[in-house]
Amino acid sequence: MPIAVGDRLPAATFKTMTAEGVKEVTTADVFAGRKVVLFAVPGAFTPTCSKAHLPGYLANRDAILAKGVDEIVVTAVNDVFVMDAWSKANDADGKILFLADGAAAFVSAIGLTLDLTAAGMGVRSQRWSMLVDDGVVKELNFEEKPGVADLTGGACMLGHL
Numbered sequence: 302m303p304i305a306v307g308d309r310l311p312a313a314t315f316k317t318m319t320a321e322g323v324k325e326v327t328t329a330d331v332f333a334g335r336k337v338v339l340f341a342v343p344g345a346f347t348p349t350c351s352k353a354h355l356p357g358y359l360a361n362r363d364a365i366l367a368k369g370v371d372e373i374v375v376t377a378v379n380d381v382f383v384m385d386a387w388s389k390a391n392d393a394d395g396k397i398l399f400l401a402d403g404a405a406a407f408v409s410a411i412g413l414t415l416d417l418t419a420a421g422m423g424v425r426s427q428r429w430s431m432l433v434d435d436g437v438v439k440e441l442n443f444e445e446k447p448g449v450a451d452l453t454g455g456a457c458m459l460g461h462l
C-alpha cells in the first residue's frame with residue numbers, strides 16, 4: 302500500500318556525496334525533529350526532471366525555506382555518483398540535498414515505485430513531492446500527466462506552505 306498523508310516514513314538509508322566522499326544518511330538523520338520538503342524523480346538527468354522539476358525547486362528554494370522548511374531534499378533510484386553529477390550540473394550543491402536510493406529500497410518501502418523496464422530504466426520512483434514534519438508525511442503530491450512537474454513542483458509546494 303502506498304504511503305499516505307499522516308503516515309510516518311519508514312527507516313531507510315541513502316547514500317549522498319560529501320566533501321569527504323560518499324556518506325550514508327538515514328531517514329532519522331534527515332527528518333527527525335525537522336520540517337523537510339522531499340521530492341522524487343524517475344531519474345537524474347532525464348528531461349522533465351532536469352528541465353522542470355529540479356530547476357523549480359532551485360528557483361523557489363529561498364521562498365520555501367522562508368516558510369520554515371529546514372531543508373529541500375531530492376531522491377531518485379540512481380547511484381550516488383550520478384546524483385552527485387546531477388547536483389553539480391545544476392549548481393545545486395549546498396542548496397538541495399541529493400539522496401541516492403540506488404537499489405530502490407526506500408521507494409519500495411513507501412510503495413511509490415514506477416516500472417520503467419520497457420524504457421530500459423528498470424524500477425524507478427514515481428514523480429512525487431512531500432512535506433515531512435518530524436518524519437510524518439503532511440502533504441503528498443503526484444502529477445496527473447506524464448512529462449510535467451507542476452503539481453509536484455517547487456512553485457506548487459510553495460503554495461501549500
Ligand code: BEZ
Nearest residue numbers: 343344347348349350420
Ligand atoms: C523525464 O523526462 O523526466 C523522464 C523521461 C523518461 C522516463 C522517465 C522520466
